[in-house]
Amino acid sequence: DGGITQSPKYLFRKEGQNVTLSCEQNLNHDAMYWYRQDPGQGLRLIYYSQIVNDFQKGDIAEGYSVSREKKESFPLTVTSAQKNPTAFYLCASKTGFLDTQYFGPGTRLTVL
Amino acid sequence: GIQVEQSPPDLILQEGANSTLRCNFSDSVNNLQWFHQNPWGQLINLFYIPSGTKQNGRLSATTVATERYSLLYISSSQTTDSGVYFCAGYSGGYQKVTFGTGTKLQVIP
Numbered sequence: 204d205g206g207i208t209q210s211p212k213y214l215f216r217k218e219g220q221n222v223t224l225s226c227e228q229n230l231n232h233d234a235m236y237w238y239r240q241d242p243g244q245g246l247r248l249i250y251y252s253q254i255v256n257d258f259q260k261g262d263i264a265e266g267y268s269v270s271r272e273k274k275e276s277f278p279l280t281v282t283s284a285q286k287n288p289t290a291f292y293l294c295a296s297k298t299g300f301l302d303t304q305y306f307g308p309g310t311r312l313t314v315l
Numbered sequence: 316g317i318q319v320e321q322s323p324p325d326l327i328l329q330e331g332a333n334s335t336l337r338c339n340f341s342d343s344v345n346n347l348q349w350f351h352q353n354p355w356g357q358l359i360n361l362f363y364i365p366s367g368t369k370q371n372g373r374l375s376a377t378t379v380a381t382e383r384y385s386l387l388y389i390s391s392s393q394t395t396d397s398g399v400y401f402c403a404g405y406s407g408g409y410q411k412v413t414f415g416t417g418t419k420l421q422v423i424p
Contacts, residue, residue: 236412240356245401246414259409262316291356304348304403304412306358 206230207307209294214312216288224279224310226294235277236295236304239263246293252277281312288314317342317406321415328422333390336400336418340383344404347378349387352399352417361387361400392422 207228216222226235234253238246248261252271266285271277277296281288291311297304318341328334338349349361362369362376364385369376373392378385385402399417406413 234410238414245416246403248412248414251409251411253409259411261411262413293356293358295358303360303363305360306350309356311356 207294207296207305209292209307209310211310212308214310216312216314218314219283221283222281222288222312224281224292224294224312226277226279226307228275228296228305228307230296230298230305231274232296232298232305233274234297234299235271236297237261237267237269237277237279238293238295240291240293240309242291249279249292288312316411317344317404317413319402319404319413319415321400321402321418323418324416326418326420328392328420330392330394330422330424332392332422333388334392334420336387336389336420338385338387338402338415340385340404342406343380343383344406346405346410347385348403348405349376349385350401350403351396352401354398358401389420392420394422394424396420397422 210225236251237249250269252258268280293309294307295304320339346365350358364376364378366380373390375388401417403414
C-alpha cells in the first residue's frame with residue numbers, strides 16, 4: 204500500500220537524551236514536512252524539504268535537526284537542546300508545487 | 316511569515332444543522348488546503364482549493380484569493396463530522412506552510 208509511515212506510535216525518553224523519529228513515504232513525493240502539535244493547539248512547522256539533500260527551517264526549528272539523504276525518508280532528531288519536547292509529531296509529504304499534502308499517523312513523544 | 320486565523324474557535328451543532336467555518340490570511344498564499352483531524356490525531360485532506368469553489372458530498376469550500384479568505388461549509392452535519400478543522404496556506408518559493416489555529420467542532424445527536 205502507498206502511504207506515509209511514522210514509527211514508533213508512542214515514544215518515551217528520559218530528559219537529556221536525543222531521540223530520532225522516523226518518517227518514510229512510498230508515494231514518490233518530492234516534498235516532506237515535520238510538524239509539532241501541542242494539546243489543543245494547531246500545527247507548527249519544524250522543518251521542510253522540497254528535494255533530496257536540501258531542507259529549510261520552519262517556525263520552531265530550534266532544538267531539532269533533520270536530514271534528507273533519500274527521497275523517501277525524512278527523519279527528525281529531537282535534541283537535548285529542545286526545552287519542552289513532549290508533543291505529538293506529524294510528518295507529511297506532497298508531490299510538488301500544486302498538490303495536496305498527505306499526513307502520516309503521527310508519533311506521540313513523552314520525555315520523562 | 317503569514318498569519319492564519321480561523322473562526323469560530325469552537326462550535327457545537329445539533330446533528331443535521333449546517334455550519335460555515337472561516338479562514339483569513341494576513342498575506343497572499345499560492346495554495347490552500349482544508350483538513351479534518353479526527354479524535355485519534357490523523358489529519359485527513361478535505362480540499363485543495365487555492366481559488367474558486369469545490370464540493371465533495373456534504374462539504375464544500377470557497378476561496379476568494381484576492382480578499383485572502385476561505386470558507387468551509389458543512390451541511391446536514393453528522394456526529395462523525397466532529398473533530399478539529401484546520402486550514403493551511405502555502406507561500407513563497409519553498410512552499411512554506413502555515414496552519415491556522417483550528418475550529419473544534421462537536422456534533423451532538
